[in-house]
């Protein structure tokens with residue numbers, strides 16, 4: 001019989017504890033019977049994580065099992081990255097890791113250490129006043145955003161695509177966003193927006209200073 005209690009009461013604490021107790025009975029042949037009880041404690045410590053997000057460096061005390069999306073949203077307040085399924089199926093949590101689109105619900109925060117994370121907040125750091133990224137502008141112009149839940153992940157997948165392939169076909173766009181589910185738009189307006197964004201970028205390439 002065993003029992004286990006996990007305690008982590010504050011994000012500012014540097015240590016969380018996991019304590020356990022256990023009892024056991026056993027019978028041995030030839031030497032009689034015996035019983036025993038025991039208690040044990042273990043310590044699961046937060047570790048210091050250095051994370052580069054949208055060009056800024058953060059140092060955080062983080063438990064080793066925390067996912068990247070949890071740290072982005074709950075520790076850094078970057079709630080533009082959404083959580084849908086939490087299992088790698090919907091793409092709502094898509095961010096760029098060294099420029100590649102990943103499901104941040106499947107990435108441990110520590111796996112992102114030493115790499116560059118880009119979230120939707122980093123695509124247009126100045127927000128609307130600073131000017132939206134051309135892909136965001138195209139989504140707005142085409143009505144490719146309805147509830148908006150899929151949009152951050154969809155736009156970052158589109159960014160990865162256009163960085164790889166500045167002039168994709170509609171089929172290539174559909175293939176690249178296949179992992180980003182949208183329950184609202186029927187995808188057609190999203191595909192048209194990405195194709196238009198590609199044309200706009202070719203006509204006026206984005207300078208590094210305009211966004212990652």
Ligand code: FES
Pocket residue numbers: 082083084085086087088089090091092093094103104105106
């Ligand atoms: S929340 Fe990560 S893929 Fe759905």
Ligand code: FES
Pocket residue numbers: 144145146147148149150151181182183184185
């Ligand atoms: S706009 Fe609602 S899920 Fe895509």
